[in-house]
Amino acid sequence: MKIDVHYFAWLRERLGTGRETVETEAGTVAELIDELRARDEGYAHAFSDTGALRAAVDQDLVEFDASLDGAREVAFFPPMTGG
């Protein structure tokens, strides 16, 4: 399946892109992270500390064990700093 993956803040800067379409068989957010890490050193480094990252599926904040079943859009970003 194809999923739109978005990156924000320092993760976007580190990866050099804010958005890409990913062809994946991942069943969960964590599995998608494993696939991204396996791509190259840049991704492996950016996703090395998942404790410093948050994820959203179809624009809802989720835990990393969340299912990607039917998902169209996944986003990764550092903890939010609004207000």
Add this chain to the structure above:
Amino acid sequence: MEPVRVQKAAFDPGQELNAFSATVPGAGAVVSFSGITRDLAEGALDVMEIEHYPGMTEKALSAIHDEAMTRFSLTGAMILHRYGRLAAGDPIMMVATAARHRAAAFAAAEFLMDYLKSRAPFWKKEVTPEGARWVAARAEDEEALTRW
């Protein structure tokens, strides 16, 4: 007036508060909070860049707004948050709440602030003559959610 707005343009908190107050007849209490771009200790902030996640931002803020309306039986509530480039002293965001009595209006304003601090997808970056750095989330902001 839209209860939730995410915008690049500057705004005047006083004007917004007056406009909001005009939409809540019958409220006995209106509380507002404005967040202002803080300078760094040495007056070294060139600009504060605020990034957000279009779509999710509106969705998250609307959910927080609706939750506050119900939980505190509010007469009205508004959230306005800017993104883009801001200078020290510029208003970043504001919330206003209206209720029959002040306790609910005060509590709802704190609730809105606590939630949008760490549940609305905004990220701040401070740009100084020495370079730029992303503002780190504070553990206290996350802990503040446990009281609700």
